[in-house]
Amino acid sequence: MTDEGTTGAGGGAAGVLARAVGVLRVFTSDADTLTATDLAERSGLPRSTAHRLATEMAALGLLDRTADGAYSIGTGLWELGELAPVSMRLRERALPHVLRLYEASGENVHVAVLSGDDPVTAEALYVARVSGPHSIPTLSRMGGRHPLHTTGVGKALLAVQDDEWLDAFFHRTLERETVYSIIDERQLRDEIASARERGFATTRQEMTLGNISIAAPIPATAGLPPAAVGVVTHIARADERRHGPLVVAAAHDIARDLATP
Template structure:
């Protein structure tokens, strides 16, 4: 079993499971760690990871660990929808970073997670765990709450706790998502990292679309992040990007 359900049966699906494990970790993993994270038998993981290395999608480090390869990065960057969205968003992300001097993200929904397509940061920004290409559970991130709040399908899964402030009770999360819809932006108050909070607003392909295709967020230290002030800036940037995408 994997965290998302039964072990996939097809070779392709098992290969994707290994790729996701490599990508989600943020660090190189040993074969034993990959087998543990994916639930794959070690001989199967060894055979498949060797094929992924041969294809250039995974690379083997000098100490025998495995990490996402350059080939997969190039392949992902070639997706037109990802490239067009990222290129359109970069000016607005840059303006937000200049205004706040904090971490700025462009994220898209990915199953039960939020996937960070882009991250702009600097030495002045609060150090945080997120990274370009990384994922975090939607229920404990500001961008993820935007997606959940505007998705008519409720999350049918166990909500894992990342910090003592993570909302894991369905009723708590439902109230928070209702507040997200009412004010127009999502807020994460130390729910993914202690001492770190975030504000996010939805981005639509067209003004009249009911569900967002992406979200923009600003993430920083809780003590210096003014939620209302930053929320207004993030909403303005998200609306501007939506207009640009609609043109």
């Protein structure tokens, strides 16, 4: 007998939860407001099911209704998300150092964590970001994800993984984001070894043409995923000899504060 309160791909609670998460996942940075019809089409749910779910989720604060009846991610869900350790601990402790790094460099500054337990699907999840009027445009955003092998923070995260983890990582197909993206295993392993030796990783136009990224891993902190901090600058003003020590110092300062009760 199936326990409809806990199981079942159809009407059980587990199935409802999966469908609700599926609805939330269809929102993107380019589609942050969607109608019920949009939700149905993007999630693959019947229109009546999508409409009912959206109504219930809005009542729970998981979705918000706009003036024209469309839906957006709810402030109630945002409120809960702010309780995550990467927000309450990592981001809040890192922000003063991120701001100092921005003031010293004048460039975009990012903090990212390793997202995903499976090396084959793991990505860099961006949890803090500071930019200014003279910072070069980037593709990153708070809550956004980017590949590990084409980003500075991603390579810094790869540099702190053990050989077993990296062996599993290289079973994946590495996608080329630009003509400069490194997708050859031997070459990328050399980059990782170099990052370990220097204390910081670099990418050169591997995610966005014209951009250079320099990032350092944040020493491990109990209860938090592996993290890294980095700057992104234009190729014309990139200076590894200057930016490298800055990101390494910021990484260690963040770790020191995280270790302080």
